[in-house]
Amino acid sequence: MKLLTLLGSNLLRKPTRTSLTFVSLAIAFLLFMLLEAISDAFSGGVSLEGMDRIVIDSKYSMTDNLPLSYVQRIRSLDEVEQVTNMSWFGGYYMEPRNSFATYPVDPESYFDVFSEQTISAETLSRFRNIRVSAVASEALAARFGWNPGDAIHIVQDIFPLEDGSWTWQFELAGTFEYSGGLLLLINYDYFNEAVVGWAKDQIGWLVGRVADPAEVDTTIGMIDSMFENSSDPTRSTTEDEYRRQFASQVGDVGMIPSRKGTSSIVVVGIAGVVAVVVGLLSMSEGIKTALQETSHPYRVLVMRTGAMDEITGWLSAEEVNVLRGIDGMGDGMGTVSGELVVVVDLVTRETGRPGVAVARGVEASALEIRPELKLLAGRWFQPGRNELVVGVSAGDTYAGLDLGSSVSFRNRPWDVVGLFDAAGRAHDSEVWMDLPIA
16 A cells, blocks of 8 residues: 555544544643743843853764864864863663763863853862862762762763773763763863773863853854864864754744734744654554564564663673573574674765764674565675675665765764665665674
C-alpha cells in the first residue's frame, strides 16, 4: 500500500476523531504561546544579561570542533576583553543514569567571562593549580555528597584517554554557585594532555566578552571574517540576541494585529505542525506493519537501560564481551556484533546544505547477522582504515558518497570503497565503517 493511501485511509476512517485531534493540538499550541507570553511579561521581558557576551562556534554544525589556536587569536583583538573555550565532555558518574553537563574549561578565563557564577579565590586557585582537579556546582556536589578532595570517576562515551581507558579520574577542588543546576567543570589543560590523540588541541566553542557592547555587531563580523576562508569558519552571535529572538517569536501576542503577515506565517506554521502530528498518529498502524515486515525473529538488539534509540544505547566493550559469552549468542550457536551509531554532518545533493546522516561502526560479524545486506559495488572496508561502505539511499541523498570519492566528517577524511543494498531497510540510508575508528 502506498504511503499516501495509508495516510488518507487512516485519517478518513474516523473523521470525528481526526477533527477533535486537530482541534486539541491547536489549542495546546496556542495555550503554550499564551503562557510563554505571560511568563515573559512577569519576568520583565528579555534579560539584559549577556548583551556584552558573544558565542563563537562552528559555522556549519555545533557538533564540529574548532582549533585551540582560535582562543589566542580572538583574545588578541582589542575589541574582545576576554574569551574562554568550552567543550562538551559527556559521560556519567558511577552509572549511566547519573549524567550531567561536564565541560573542559580554562579556570581563569571561564569565571572571568561567566562572572555571575561565583567561586571562592581559594577554590579557584586549587582548580587552576591542580591539573587533575574539577569544580562542581553546589547542586551537583549536594546530590552526590561530594566534598573537596574526593575522587570523582567519570565514565566517558566520547573521549577515551590516551592509554585507551574510558574512565577519567578527577579530584574535587570545591564548588561554585550556579543557578542552572548540575554542572561539572574540569581543567582543559589536563583534558588536552590526557585525551586520545585525535581530540587534542580542539575545542567545542568559545564564549567571549566584548570591550564595547555598542560595537558588538562590528566585533562579531570581525571575528567571523578572520576565519571565513579557513577550513574551520565560525558563526558568532550574542547571548542577548538569541534570547530576544526566542521571546519575540513565542511571546509577542500583542503585536499580532499590527503584523498580519508575520502572524499569518505563525498561524500557518502551527497548522502545519498540527497536520504533521496528526499524520504521524494516523500512520502508526502502518509503521507497526512496516516494522513487522522488516524485522527478523532471531535478531536481538541489546542497549543500555533507559536508552530510547541506538544512538544513546551504547554499551562498553566489556559489556559486549559478556554478551559474547552468553549461551546461544557468541558461543558458536549465535553471532554478536558490537556496533556504534552516531550522527554526522554531510551535504545533501538536493539543497547543497549540511544535513544529518547516520553512520554506523560495525564489526565483520555484522554481515552474518544481516544476510539480506548485499554489496553492489566496490569492496568492504578494511579494519583500521578510514573507509566507508555506503547504503544506496545514503549515496543518492548526500554529496561526496560516490564510489571512489572522499568525504570529510568528525575532523577526518574518509574514502568511499563500497556500495551496499539492505533490501529496503533503514540501513540503506546509513554509512558503515570499522567499529574501532567510528
